[in-house]
Amino acid sequence: MLVMGEVHTALLQNSGEIQEPVCRQVLGLMAGETVRVSRRPIAHALSPDLLTGVDCRLPSASQARVRAVGTVVSRCAITGGRVAQGSSYVRVERAAVDRRLSWSHYLSRPGVAEVLGKAKAGDLAAGFLDGAPPDCLDLGAISGRFLDLAQSSPLLDRRAPFRIPRTRLRWVTEVGEPSIRFTLHSDQVRTVRIAHPEPFTPALAALCEDLALHDWLLTTLLVLVERAGIGSAPGAQAAAKLAPAVDHLLHLWMPGAHVGESLAPYWESLDRRPGFTRQWRTLEDRVRDQVALNTLTLLSITAQTGRRCQ
Amino acid sequence: MLIFAISDKGGTGRSVTSTNIGYRHALQGNDVCYLDFDFGSPTAGAIFSVSSVARGTRNGGLHEYLRGGCAEPHRVDVWTESDREGLRTKPPGAGRLVLLPGSEGGGELSAVDDEMVRRCVQLFGRLEEEFDLCMVDVSAGRSFTAEMVLQASVRLPSIPFRWLVFHRWTRQHIIAADGLVTGADGLLDAGARFGHDPEELRDRIRFVRTAVLEPDAAELVGLRDEQRAWLSACDAELRELAGRHGVGRTAMLGKVPLDPVLQWREQLISDEDVLASKIANAETAAAFDELAKKIVDDSAWEGL
Numbered sequence: 004m005l006v007m008g009e010v011h012t013a014l015l016q017n018s019g020e021i022q023e024p025v026c027r028q029v030l031g032l033m034a035g036e037t038v039r040v041s042r043r044p045i046a047h048a049l050s051p052d053l054l055t056g057v058d059c060r061l062p063s064a065s066q067a068r069v070r071a072v073g074t075v076v077s078r079c080a081i082t083g084g085r086v087a088q089g090s091s092y093v094r095v096e097r098a099a100v101d102r103r104l105s106w107s108h109y110l111s112r113p114g115v116a117e118v119l120g121k122a123k124a125g126d127l128a129a130g131f132l133d134g135a136p137p138d139c140l141d142l143g144a145i146s147g148r149f150l151d152l153a154q155s156s157p158l159l160d161r162r163a164p165f166r167i168p169r170t171r172l173r174w175v176t177e178v179g180e181p182s183i184r185f186t187l188h189s190d191q192v193r194t195v196r197i198a199h200p201e202p203f204t205p206a207l208a209a210l211c212e213d214l215a216l217h218d219w220l221l222t223t224l225l226v227l228v229e230r231a232g233i234g235s236a237p238g239a240q241a242a243a244k245l246a247p248a249v250d251h252l253l254h255l256w257m258p259g260a261h262v263g264e265s266l267a268p269y270w271e272s273l274d275r276r277p278g279f280t281r282q283w284r285t286l287e288d289r290v291r292d293q294v295a296l297n298t299l300t301l302l303s304i305t306a307q308t309g310r311r312c313q
Numbered sequence: 314m315l316i317f318a319i320s321d322k323g324g325t326g327r328s329v330t331s332t333n334i335g336y337r338h339a340l341q342g343n344d345v346c347y348l349d350f351d352f353g354s355p356t357a358g359a360i361f362s363v364s365s366v367a368r369g370t371r372n373g374g375l376h377e378y379l380r381g382g383c384a385e386p387h388r389v390d391v392w393t394e395s396d397r398e399g400l401r402t403k404p405p406g407a408g409r410l411v412l413l414p415g416s417e418g419g420g421e422l423s424a425v426d427d428e429m430v431r432r433c434v435q436l437f438g439r440l441e442e443e444f445d446l447c448m449v450d451v452s453a454g455r456s457f458t459a460e461m462v463l464q465a466s467v468r469l470p471s472i473p474f475r476w477l478v479f480h481r482w483t484r485q486h487i488i489a490a491d492g493l494v495t496g497a498d499g500l501l502d503a504g505a506r507f508g509h510d511p512e513e514l515r516d517r518i519r520f521v522r523t524a525v526l527e528p529d530a531a532e533l534v535g536l537r538d539e540q541r542a543w544l545s546a547c548d549a550e551l552r553e554l555a556g557r558h559g560v561g562r563t564a565m566l567g568k569v570p571l572d573p574v575l576q577w578r579e580q581l582i583s584d585e586d587v588l589a590s591k592i593a594n595a596e597t598a599a600a601f602d603e604l605a606k607k608i609v610d611d612s613a614w615e616g617l
Binding site: 013014016137141143144147151154155160161162163166167168169232235 | 344372373382383384385405406435438439441442443444445471472
């Protein structure tokens with residue numbers, strides 16, 4: 004019917020970026036299985052998939068009582084040793100019989116929740132993207148908990164270079180003519196709707212995680228630039244406030260780095276409109292120009308002081 | 314940074330002072346979150362002038378969150394949701410100011426289980442990611458709430474925390490404030506029981522005097538000489554008493570003068586109240602401003 008997921012993205016609670024062995028340990032805390040690490044074009048560590056059993060109502064736009072039983076897949080990722088993500092998703096399918104079966108049945112289909120009774124995919128998608136009411140399946144709560152696991156690792160010093168809220172990206176994919184729609188809601192909530200002609204593969208979840216990562220980077224850089232008060236605060240002060248962006252963020256922009264070839268067109272379409280990379284490059288230039296301007300000011304002060312001393 | 318605000322007795326002005334400190338800290342450019350852990354009387358919403366949560370919230374209050382009734386507590390952005398026009402626009406350069414209200418009709422905690430402490434730890438850990446300061450209003454006197462946050466702070470060794478003990482400048486309040494910290498089952502006693510080092514904990518506790526009437530205050534100009542002499546003698550006696558009880562100058566972070574506005578209506582004192590409508594005293598706003606700086610100024614928190 005459809006697949007829905009939610010990704011929470013946060014600044015890893017450590018003073019600097021962490022190296023690969025530490026990444027492995029932070030993400031390995033959750034299970035005995037190995038952590039998958041890729042180094043090119045950017046360091047990316049992914050925890051093993053973990054399952055959470057669910058038997059609850061699904062959010063529905065029409066408030067219909069839709070019950071689903073099955074398992075949710077969750078995982079944690081750390082990119083560039085700096086950004087942490089908790090991600091969960093579930094494939095919603097019609098059950099063959101309208102009664103709950105034994106857990107062995109659901110465990111043999113990891114990441115699938117079977118709907119008992121009738122449900123419309125569009126209704127479930129709209130209900131989910133609106134945000135789950137308290138008594139319904141809350142993928143965000145599961146993702147948040149997994150992200151907490153990574154963030155509370157004793158290997159992290161919790162002295163993050165700046166404070167920034169987590170972002171949440173809820174996504175839904177359905178089978179259909181290829182299309183993607185990205186929507187900004189409140190300060191922290193985003194939604195993505197994807198229609199994809201092929202059956203679902205985990206690569207689609209990876210695409211959404213990549214979108215969430217880059218949306219977080221963009222959101223965070225915007226906040227840091229706003230906090231710097233360029234134009235109203237003295238140049239040196241603004242440059243000092245932009246320093247964490249240079250130290251920790253600017254090198255992380257790598258859209259589509261871990262997205263399969265066949266899904267790349269979705270990223271490209273978002274880069275055309277609303278134009279993620281365009282906005283990022285403009286902000287990046289702004290940060291660099293501020294730092295350069297401040298360097299020039301400092302140099303001219305030093306030169307003047309030097310002349311006076313002669 | 315977590316700041317726990319507690320008082321020896323009710324009616325000390327703990328909530329109104331801690332909200333004002335949080336408000337001033339946000340004006341100074343920091344992201345601030347205010348947690349109403351005063352479960353018996355969750356009225357922080359009223360002080361921030363957010364009428365929808367004036368007596369706590371019906372959905373997703375902190376009480377409900379700690380009991381496992383919701384995944385995340387309800388948040389109120391004071392800069393957009395306050396009913397006071399002067400508060401509804403975020404001043405340039407100010408940080409975020411977010412209130413986490415208590416649950417309407419929640420009631421004091423009657424016990425603390427491990428699951429509650431775990432949820433409290435999770436909440437503090439998440440808020441620490443995004444806020445420079447979390448001000449936690451921990452109700453009056455010895456309570457399960459105080460025990461819960463003592464346990465939670467032990468489990469978060471890398472998150473700095475400090476305690477503010479609010480008390481009025483009277484004989485009973487001075488003795489009670491000391492008792493709340495050093496007495497049987499007081500903060501140090503309970504803290505040690507949960508694994509805090511009493512010496513270290515002591516260094517993280519400071520006192521704040523509220524509704525202080527200085528003998529040389531302008532309000533006292535109309536008093537007779539005899540009255541003024543008597544007040545002076547009382548003040549000297551209280552200072553001596555405070556010194557003996559470890560509540561003296563060295564352990565004091567600051568004091569807030571008596572202000573009619575705070576006596577009659579618990580509210581945030583904005584610069585507009587001081588400069589435009591002139592209902593509040595400039596000294597009061599200055600005292601909050603000073604406290605808002607001192608809570609994060611390490612030199613004010615050096616070992617006693």
